[in-house]
Amino acid sequence: MSKDLRFLVVDDYSTMRRIIKNLLQDLGYANIAEADDGKTALPMLQTGNYDFVVTDWNMPVMPGLDLLKAIRADGKLKGLPVLMVTAEAKREQIVEAVQAGVSGYVVKPFTAEVLKQKLEKILQTRAAAAG
C-alpha cells in the first residue's frame, strides 16, 4: 500500500491532531497536514493536494458532519475517503454519518490498532473497487 498518501487531519484540539499524526507516522505515512475545523479544511482540500481525510465531528464553525456533506457534494472531492474519529457515540449519529457517506467511524478514546484497521479496510475497499 502506498505510503505516499497525503492526509489531512481535522480536529479542533491540537493534542488530538498530534496523536493522530503520530499514529499515522508510526504507520509509515509522512505526508500529513492539519486543520482545526471544517471551514479551514475545505479550501485546503479543494486545492486537490489530499488523498485521505481524518476528521473529528464536534468542532466549532463547521463540524465534521458538515465537512463530510460538503466533500460528498463537491464534484472534485466526492470520492475522497473520510474517516471520522470522534467522541460522538449515539447510534443515530453513526447512522447519519453513514447516510452522509462516511468511509469509516472510530469512537474516541481509540487504540492505535483500531485506527490502523480502519485505515487499511478503507484503502483495501477502494483498491478492490478501483481494480
Add this chain to the structure above:
Amino acid sequence: MNSTTLRAAAHDASQRNLERLRPLLERLTTAVAAGDAAEFEHLLDDLVHARRKDLFAELRRLTSQVRTALESFQCDARLTDLAEKEVPDARQRLQHVLKLTDDAAHQTMDLIERCGPLVDMLVTGPGKRPVGAKEAAAAVVSLRRNLSEMHLAQGYQDLTGQIIRGVITLVDEVESALSGLLRLVGDAVPAAPARTSAPNTGYGPVVPGVDHGAAVQSQQDVDALLSGLGL
C-alpha cells in the same frame, strides 16, 4: 403596588367592612332604642372583636408581602452578583483549565517523542555500530529524566480538579438562586419553548450518569452497527 392602587384597595376594603358590619350596627341601634344595656354591651364586644380580627388579618397580609419583597430583593442581589461577576470568573477559570490540560498533554507528548530516538538508539545502536556502555548509560539517564518529567506533568490534575470543583459549587448556587427566583415569580413567566439540540454540531462525549439513550459502548458496537449498514 403604587400609592393610587393602594388607596383604591383600602377604599374597597372599607366598603366591604361597612357592608359586613351593617347588621351588627343595626342590632346595636335597636338595643340602644330599646334601652337594653346588656345586649348593647354584648354587641359592642362583638364589634370590637370583629375589628381586631380584621386588623390581624391585614397585619398578616402585610407581613407576608414584606417577607416576599425581602426574599425577592436578596434573590435579585445574589443573582446579579452571580451573573455579573462569578459566572464570567468561572468562564475564565474553565478557560485556564483548558490551557492547563492542553499544556500538560503537549508537554507529555514532547517528552514521549524525546524518548523515541533514545530507545531506537539503545535497540539499534547509533548509526550502524552497536551501542557502547557509556552511550547506553547516558541514554538510560535521559530516559529516566524524561519519565520523571512526564510524572510531574500530571500535576495539572490537582490544579484543574480544584478549579472544576469550585465551578461545580458555583453551578449549584446558580441552580438554587434560579429555583428561588422561579418560586417567587411562580407562573408569572411564560414557559420558554424547549431547546432543541442541533445534532450537526454533535453532543460531545457520553458522560456516565448524565447521557442516557442509544449510545454505543465500544468500537465493537460501532463496527457491528456499521456492518449492519453495509459498511
